Amino acid sequence: MVQKEFGDHLRSWRFTILIGIITLACIGSIYAAVTAIQAGVKSQQTDTTFLFLQMFTASDGTLPTFVTFVSFLGPLIGIALGFDAVNTERNKGTLSRLMSQPLYRDDFILAKFTASLMLIGVVLFSLGLLVMGLGLFVIGYPPTPEEVLRVLCFVIVAVVYVGFWLNLSILFSIRFRQAATSALSGIALWIFFSVFFSMIVDLIDKATTPSDTSSLDTQLGHIHWMLLLNRISPSYLFSEATSTLLMPGVRSLGPLTTEQVVGAIASPLPLSQSILLSWPQLVGMIAETMICFGISYVLFMRQEIRSRS
Incomplete structure (x- = not known):
């Protein structure tokens, strides 16, 4: 069945x-990244330590970066592959025939x-690879x-991210009988x-921001709550995970106090530390994917499948 699908x-x-x-969108982002890198190298404003990774994160402003394109257009692949996975089989009458087999x-x-x-x-x-x-x-x-390994880790995170949208679309294809609705x-x-979603979180942030006279613990608690709300979104989790993997200079994904910054060495993180930093985001996306798959599994197992006359 896997080979047939x-x-x-x-x-x-489709x-x-x-x-x-x-x-085409990715080729355009590559052109924008190359233009930005060449302009930065000529003006000596581009860090050449991890120059190859900038192919995925740099842009001259005319087009978004490759990571942005994957974050925005990647879910379309998952939705397109899963929105009619089950309901079309049911509407055509082939689902009952499949279930009548030893399957x-x-x-x-x-x-x-x-x-x-x-x-x-x-x-x-x-x-x-392109x-x-x-x-x-x-x-x-x-x-x-190290750059090759970071790119491979980024691709694995992207597969998990698009896999969430695939599971969500399969859930809708089980829940709704019409493919257009799913x-x-x-x-x-x-x-x-x-x-x-980011607009809603910004509104909540503005409405609940503590005053300037509040204690440091209160302000840090508010920032952590806003981060928690943002991390409900799989797009935000994906952006945090990819920023740590493709930008070794990123050392933290949350607020840092002055005591934590003082004495820190200004150097890029090794790959192992970047993976540890992005691991909670990856686990969060896997958990969301498993929740969607679990709901899809329960709904499909409980549905009644009748043969169409």
Whole structure:
């Protein structure tokens, strides 16, 4: 079943169109990054310590960075692959035929998820290698082993991030019988977390900000609560995890007091420390994915499947 689902996705026009759009957007971000790096090197304003990683994070201002494109357009791949995973089978009458075979229900839902996640992994790894290859060809600067490992860790985090949206869309495909309804539900949540959620948190922040005369503990507590609210969004978790992996100079994802800053050595973190710093964000995205999959599994196991006459 996994092989069949994987092949069906590869041969679909929907997947081809999405990949074409995302590939063009990524090539544009590579051009903007190369332009920014070349301008910074000529003016001696660009740090060349991790120059190759800047292919993913730098931009000249005309287009967003590669990480931004993956964060914004990556969920579209997950939604497109999962919004009709179950309801289309049910509407066509093929679901009852599949369930009449010696096939467990959990194998069916696992095959749908596994095939789509494998395809997402192939796409994101291919895009990551495309950026690395074009960067090596254009700037002529080979990556260090640590930079290659950081890029691979970034791609793994991106697969988990897109996998969450895949699981969410599969959940909607089980809950709603119409494919259009499940697609609109997934796109609505994607827009909400990508655009409106940060606005809502900013409004809450402005309404609950303590006064300047408040104690340090009160102000730090407020900042931690706002961080906790922001981290409900998978997009925010993804941005925090990727910033630590692709920007070794990032040493903390929360507020630091003066006592914590004094005496700190201004140097990039090693890869192991960057992974430890981004580990809670990765675990949070995995937990959200598992929650969506668990709800999908329970709903599908409890649904009644009837053959259509």
